[in-house]
Amino acid sequence: MPKVSEQYRKERRREIMSAVLKCFARKGIKATSITDIITESGLSAGAIYGHFGNKEELVLFVVSEVFDLLGEETGTNEPSAEVPHPAQLIRGVLARIRTEIGNPALLLQIWGEAVTEPKVRELFNRVYGVLSKQFSSRASLWFQEHGLSEAEADRRAAQLMPLLIGVGQGYMIQSTLIDSFDDQAYFESFENLLSQP
Numbered sequence: 001m002p003k004v005s006e007q008y009r010k011e012r013r014r015e016i017m018s019a020v021l022k023c024f025a026r027k028g029i030k031a032t033s034i035t036d037i038i039t040e041s042g043l044s045a046g047a048i049y050g051h052f053g054n055k056e057e058l059v060l061f062v063v064s065e066v067f068d069l070l071g072e073e074t075g076t077n078e079p080s081a082e083v084p085h086p087a088q089l090i091r092g093v094l095a096r097i098r099t100e101i102g103n104p105a106l107l108l109q110i111w112g113e114a115v116t117e118p119k120v121r122e123l124f125n126r127v128y129g130v131l132s133k134q135f136s137s138r139a140s141l142w143f144q145e146h147g148l149s150e151a152e153a154d155r156r157a158a159q160l161m162p163l164l165i166g167v168g169q170g171y172m173i174q175s176t177l178i179d180s181f182d183d184q185a186y187f188e189s190f191e192n193l194l195s196q197p
Contacts, residue, residue, distance in 0.1 A: 171187075
């Protein structure tokens with residue numbers, strides 16, 4: 001039997017993940033069965049179980065991949081580039097979510113899992129730490145560009161960081177549950193609050 005390459009395994013796992021995300025979006029995490037995933041993916045049960053031992057393993061893999069997406073570096077490291085407004089950091093993360101997993105409502109389900117599942121909670125806390133460092137660093141640069149000393153900018157950024165992440169979480173909740181939600185007005189109101197550092 002020919003050896004399966006690591007690239008092939010990664011591609012197949014991503015294919016399975018895509019099917020899982022569609023099922024979760026349609027039925028929810030708890031209600032989705034392995035049979036649903038097999039049907040959605042078009043793969044055999046053997047193909048699924050060749051990569052994941054059970055549904056719990058599969059859920060943890062998908063959650064980990066989604067959280068890794070959230071924790072990817074935001075913004076740009078180009079020295080000549082303008083440092084984005086802190087609200088743009090959140091917009092960048094949300095844009096990646098929409099591109100990679102579609103409706104951000106899926107994250108609400110994952111957060112629900114984190115309440116009762118220790119492994120999911122651990123993943124959540126890991127990505128929260130990564131985002132905290134990223135947002136604090138970039139917000140500090142933005143404050144410095146607007147006239148604050150490095151020490152004061154760091155202090156303001158540390159104060160702002162929980163709010164930045166909260167704005168992103170609030171966006172996902174409101175955009176999912178409120179029919180009249182205004183995307184543009186939401187971010188404009190936040191930008192206005194920070195217009196004078």
